[in-house]
Amino acid sequence: MATYMEFMISEGFAKFAEARKLTEEDSKNDPETNPFKSKYAAREIYQELRAKLEHYYGVNTDEQQQQQQDSDLHLMLASLRYHLGVNYVDTEETSSGEDYLSACRKMLKGLSLDTRAVSLTVKTLNQLGILWSGRRELQKALELLLEAESVYKKFKHEVGAAPFGINDLLVPEEHRFTDHKRQQQFEKGYTHTLYYLAQVYGNLGDSEKSASHCHETLKRQLETSQYEPMDWALNCATLSQYYITQDDYSQARHCLASATRIYAEALQKLPAVETEEDQLDDDIDKLKRHKADIARCWLKYCLALLNFSKDKLTTIPSEAPTNTTSSTTDANSSTTTTTTTTTEAGIEGSSTSQENTQNDGTESQEKLNKLALRFECLELTSLENKVTEKCVVTFEEAREIFLAGQAWITESKEYYVLDGHVSDYIEIIRDHSALFKVLATFEVDLDRRCRMHKRRIDMLQGILKELNPQHFLMVCRQLMYELAETSSEMMDLKIALAEGSGTAPSNQVCHKINTLIKQSLGYFQQFIDSLKDKENKMPTTLEEEVMRPALVAYFCMARLHSKLITPNSEQRLENLATSLSYYKMVVDYCKAHPEALGKMQVEYELCEEMVALLPARIAQVRRE
Structure with a gap:
């Protein structure tokens, strides 16, 4: 009786190679009317191979007999189940795909330290993690992906040798991967694990772990040169937005500079690509879109850093002679904020030497952590020098960030035009307006500040007129x-x-x-x-998302009517009466809808006060 290896040599290896070609190459050219034609053909071959090998394996024998069978054959059958599982998932038959992948996982149980099985184990767990994530069963997906991570780390720690590729036992020995290639593929599988973990953590709302895994994914891709430049650049730029939410502008800028550097690499490679004209057009469009998206991430960085700087301004006693200050007035309030440009370290610096030592140790660890997050293989000095990472305190410093942001606005508008990209274009214009708004808070000249707000009005009015x-x-x-x-x-x-x-x-x-x-x-x-x-009447109960904006609008309208300047006493009385009516609207609505009171507490108290005071003011104007 022939052995399974004789079967593989005579026809099995060739059949497996045919199935892979159908899956990886021919399927790309399948007609739209039959998009899974090649994958269905590959499935038949995989099933035929599985049936043949199970004949040699004795699949119906008991567990003790199975353990006595050739372990290579056992792993070959596990690999075929993996390929069948992926095939069924790819053809949108996820239930059958799950069955085959779960069967493969069961066959690999206890073999995670076997060099022939570990890569297949990690890939199988990755595929199951993706499958359950697609079903929105995020905790189940997380468990599977964490198991894949654990398998990888344990193998690296306890074995460390180059493991077999998932197909090595199903191809002739002379076609198997070299140790170097095997190691590359194993590392790539784990990089995928990290990437999928980043997605699952993100969907679970754990942004810190999501960002950490995303960063490690990008770093590993860069170190192994296993990345697509355009996608890597956009993912890195997107990651910068997480660091902005953490007020880590150093790391955010580093990610953005890295994204810009790798994008330039994609730009250089594109003309050398030999491809169909339609495909080239798609690539060029993608390149332009990614350029605009990266520019928009830079814009968000500039806007966030300016707002962060504004919020960091602190009021200090004017008699402090050692500190220099820059005063700005927030246009939305009557408070004046003052910025300290020299710290009060002289006062706080009298702490004990032990505390200083502890602080030094903490700062040193923080520096090491930041260094570990950097993409050391990239030269980014010139790109990072385009805009600061530090808080600014003067108008001149703020203007430098503003001008950088404006340059990125121009770049992003090259792709996102109003005709065809309405929502994106409007968001860019609103960000431009926000840049002027925050820059104005650093300007002490009120007339110049007015001109900045006038620019905002002009650009916003222009957009509003264009919209239906x-x-x-x-x-x-x-x-x-x-x-x-x-x-x-x-x-x-x-x-x-x-x-x-x-x-x-x-x-x-x-x-x-x-x-x-x-x-x-x-x-x-x-x-x-x-x-x-439709009957032009206000609803008696406002929807939750517009309740506060509507009530604040009434509050502001009341205030605005009281500010109107008129020498006509009758008109003055009319304005005050209108102001009173708007204040009453806010008070009456909050009394009738207690849920509104929690969102309008400050304004409600002011409105109540004005409702009590304005009648006396109106009476006084009448007397005068």
């Missing part, structure tokens, strides 16, 4: 609200300029203030009107 509210209702509401707030900020600045002049405002100044007030009121009213029903 029926198709872009939510976006239009956001733009209306921002225009209303910006006009109100300009009004406050104009009033502050008038009061600071020491003279009574001219008719021209009064007209400008009133124009801004009416402009703000108009946009708030447009926002309110967008909430009305």
Whole structure:
């Protein structure tokens, strides 16, 4: 009787090679009407091979007899089950795919330290993890992927040799991988494990672990040169956004610079690619899109760093002679924030030497941790020097970040144009507006600050005019609200300029203030009107997502009406009465809807106070 190896040599190896070709090459050219034609053909071959080898294996014998069979044959059958599992998953028959992959996993139990089985074990667990993740069974997926990680680490620690590839037993010996290639494939399998873990942790809401696994994935891909440049660059740029949320601007900038560097590599490689014209067009479009996406990530970095710098400004006593300060006024409040440019380390520096030693040790460990996160093989100095990673305190420093952000806005708008990319284009314009807004907080000259807000109004008005509210209702509401707030900020600045002049405002100044007030009121009213029903009536109960914005709009409209400048006492009384009515709207709604009170506590208290005070003010104006 012939042995299984004689069968493999005579026809088995050739059949397996045919099935792989059908799967990896021919399937790419299958017709749209029969997209799985080649994979179905490959499946028949895999099934035929499995049946033949099971004939030699004695699949129906008991467990004790199975253990006595040739272990290579056992692993060959496990590998075929793996390929069948992947085949069924690829053809959207996940239930059957799971059965084969689970059968493969069962056959590999207890063999995780076997050099012939460990790569197949990791790949099988990866595939099962992907499958369960696709079913949104995230905890099950996490367990499988963590098991794959454990298998890899235990093998590396206890064995360390180059393991077989998953197909090595199913190809002639002369076609098997070299030790170097085997090691590469094993490491690549684990890199995939890390990548899938990053996705699962992200879906589970554990952003820290997700970012950590994503970073390790990118680093391993870079070190082994196993990456597609465009995808690597975009993934790295996307990772930077996590570090921004953690206020780690050094690491965020490093990721963005790395993304830009690898993107340049993709740009260099593209012209050398010999491909179909349609495919080349797709690649060029993808390249342009990724360039714009990376630029948008840089823009988000600039915007976040400026806002972080603004928030870090702290008020210090003016009598402190050793500190230099830069004062800015937030246009949304009456508070003035002051920035310390020299620390109070002299006061706090009197701590004990033991504490200093502990701090030094902590700082040293933090530096080591940061170094471990860097992509050391990339030269990034020139790219990182384009924009700072540190908080800024002066207008000149803030302007440098602003100008860098504007350059990336221009770059991103080369791809994301209004015609065809409406949502993306609008977000870029709103980010541009936000850049002006935060830069204005660093400007001490109120007139220049007004001009910055005027730029914001011009760009936002231009977008709003282009949009159909029926198709872009939510976006239009956001733009209306921002225009209303910006006009109100300009009004406050104009009033502050008038009061600071020491003279009574001219008719021209009064007209400008009133124009801004009416402009703000108009946009708030447009926002309110967008909430009305088909009968043009406001709902008695506002939807949760618009409840606070609507009530704050009423609050702001009340304040704006009280700011209108008029020499006509009758008009003044009318404005105050209108202001009172809006304050009452907020109070009445919160009393009727207790759930609103928790979201409007501060404004509600102010409204109650104004409802109590304004009638007396109105009576006083009548008497005058």
